[in-house]
Amino acid sequence: MSILNMTIKEISELLKNRKIGTVELVRHYLDSIRRQNPSLNSFVTTCEEDALEASEKAQKLIDSNDNTSLLCGIPFGIKDNICVRGIRTTAGSKMLSDFVPAYSSTVVNRLVEANAVILGKLNMNEFSMKESKEGNIFGFVRNPWNKEYAEGGLSEGTAAAVSGDMACFALGSDSGGELRQAASFCGVVGLKPTYGLVSRYGLISSASSMDQIGPVTRSVEDCAAVMSVIAGQDPLDSTSVGRSENYLKDIDKGIKGLRVGVPKEFFGSEVNTEIKESISRALENLGQEGAIYKEISIPSIKYILPAHYIISSAEASSNLARYDGIRFGHRSPDARNISEVYRFSRKEGFGREVKQRILTGTYFLSSENRERLYYKALKIRRMIFNDFRKAFENLDVLVAPVCPEVACKLTDVSGDKDHLLKMHISDVYTAGLNLTGLPGLTVPCGLDKNKLPIGIQIVGREFSEKLLLQVGYAIEKTVGKLSPGEGDKYGI
């Protein structure tokens, strides 16, 4: 039987009804990886033996117990900045190309406890920083919908793996929008949870005050299922404060009376018309389901980018200082004294863009600029936070594009200097949530004329994931599930 592009819920059903076995399931994905990964470049490490072993264990559980978790035996991929004990974890950097952590992240521990099966580690931009020049050490990820296309400066293996049927779901991370953007480009569901809802223990930090781990899935229900396992306070992460919920419960509750805000600043002329149209259709559909939507204004949206750039660079410059060649990571063989151990190892271990960001962040934090730039950015962050909070006084959710464009051709990505700034400018739609900590869910809402997916982003109040998933579920119901090669069905 074909399990191609089935959701966790569907597969779990098959497993429980003994229609398939967990080992068979894992083999399906391992085969798919073997077949597709050479062109999609989504996985950077696969753990076949461990996966088969874990799936056997899961099968035993299923055989002996009718009440196994929804994720029991479900194979998934993990972005390569989330530590898994004994499995190389690189953060997409030469600096960590040999790094094998002696510890696992809390999210991975929780999924393993639920008997989900780790398939391997997924490609990413070096330390999650967009890169236009050299690519990263593992090369660009390709879009399963059209292999000529990249993810607009992104190299997130998570979305490509889920969309390309190489994993049932994936764990990604989002510091400026990369998780949501990649999900949107690849036509899958992605959630950046409220800052603090999911433990960051074991997530290699990029911008600590904004990084969050989130699920990338084929359906909104799957997203809810994964969140139900990974969310909640962790005694190892002081900034994890949220409570876990059963996000699947009442997911189909409907959205009658939902008050939706459409910030006009998110729908300016730079946003592709097809994206606008697709989101409008989704809004109309929501309206038919009983939601009320209206245009609003959040003027400080135009300051998201500078504030996000300053804070993320500043934090990264400090977070990446620990890569000094001494305790872990690349150490320059040419270093003859302690100063060279630092300076050479960091020169050789980091890529061009990461070094640029470290230098920029160092500049922002230096004593001459700290007050003027860094603290100013923190004030703008407050302004944006207050503006969003105010918007939510009379609204339940906001709607925004994820990106101003759909995925771009690979040939457009590299070499173009101004492209870098353009790439970051496209973060406007996502980075505001990293700045303010608010949750954002992206759900596919259509295809463009080239049959590339378009995503809609639903933004909520802090810790309103449950509502976001209900809204996402309603949208998904009207759009249907999108899979590469099936775009024709939608008559677009």
Place this chain on the structure above:
Amino acid sequence: MEYEIVIGLEIHAELKTKTKIFCGCKNEFGEEPNTNCCPVCLGMPGAMPVLNQKALEYAIKAGLAMNCDIAEFSKFDRKNYFYPDTPKAYQISQYDLPLCHDGYIDIELEGTTKRIGIERIHLEEDAGKLIHDASGEGSLIDHNRSGVPLIEIVTRPDIRSPEEARTVFESIKSILEYTDVSDCRMQEGSVRADVNLSVRPKGKGTFGVRTEMKNINSFRAVERACRAEAERQTELLERGLEVVRETRRWDDLKGTSFPMRSKEEAMDYRFFPEPDLLPVVIDRSLIAEIKSSIPELPFDKRRRYTEQYGLPLYDAKLLTESKKISEIFETALEVCKNPKLVSNWIMTDLLRLVNEKGKSILDTALNGRIFGRILLYFDRGEISQASARTLMEVIAETGEEPDSVIDRLSLRVQRDENLVSGVVKTIIRDNPQAVSDYRAGKTKALGFLMGRTMAALKGNGDPEQVRSLLIKELDRTE
């Protein structure tokens, strides 16, 4: 021209928590290198800090003991710099919102009391330790110490002499010891001081250019470093030269300091709020609870010893210098209610025994209760001074109860008048020369006869009784 010295101290003290400040690794000195470490204190990618509640409480306790205000809202910051002993290449410290601020301590120097301001006390993590490789090829890094909780106590520039600096350091150390927040193992560097010093023409309102000397770990060295640096700066000014604002390293062996880096090359620490830790909000009730656990502190104790017990200031100071000694004094005093006697015996015989046998005897054989009993017997005249001394030595060795040693060695004073009279008669009979000397008016001879009698009584005679019986007998047989 006359110059005035202006000194401020920054004192770092390791807190005696069971575990490190941000992880569950043991906080223990002297173990095999890198046995107490984990992803957090090694700064491994993805590891995150979680604050040890006890470290927080100890820091608050130190702050309260130094009369500080405790910040209800406080936070942590990153101090960024590269050094091989600093795993994350930043130290988690507190920059603009320290836990404790605006306190003071009172010190006593040459009979006068002075109040020294405490600007702030903040919590931070210690770094690892560099060990120089015997082969000379490089340096080894031991991370057992990295992540040990530290408090940094910053005084106001209220200190005006090297002696005062030493006294402030001593006073702070003893407060930390009394409050039981730090082990204060000086020689192991668990308490160390940075000295900020400047000089200025006497009477001038503004401060001169200051220098900083780092990591001085003895009282004596602080005093010496201050003296040498004040002399160096004064000399520069007298020659019309300028003091350069710089960090210097004090070499206690050479008795001089060397420049490490000037302000121009000063590190830019790029402080910013630690995103991995949330603000610390402290409950008033916790502060009250900690406050109630603070014992009487040395300065107050000293005052009480002089006022309540009439002890000389010298005694009071010595008795309160260490918490242990003051505890021994107070327990012994409950048994033997003669303060000056107890004080004298502590300052002489007891401290000598502690030097010989080690501090631990104060917890076991010679604890306050036993020590007090010995002094009580002596004070009552039941044993002689020599016997009391013997008793202490034997007990320090064997750990026996005083009464059983007294019985075993027959140390009790012999007061049986018939028996003592008999001995006196024998002595008089056997020493005719001394007897005639005495009668000739040579009073020294009485001393000789006393000594003989006491010896015959194995030292257990009561000197008063022996003396009066001797005189009585000599006068009678004349």
Place this chain on the structure above:
Amino acid sequence: MAVGKELLLKIADIAAISIDETEAEDYAKELDSVIGYIEQKLSEIPDDDLEPMEHVLSAQSFFRADEVTNFDRKAELLGSASVTKDGCHFVPSVVDPS
């Protein structure tokens, strides 16, 4: 240009990254353009008395009890280092402790 080669090299020194003279120009140019963009944007915003927002969470920190949790995979931890000696991380001689 606000950021020249000299300043860039100074920053690189603070950040402990070795940068060639030739690369420096390239980095400086990009830093300059980023800073140019950012400063222009920031200058549009009135410097009113907003409180800097350091944490987005309004929550306060929780604490850890002072109880030992022994990490028992020390060899694995030390194994992450490329150079070790006698159970320690090893670096070329460090002379001047600060």
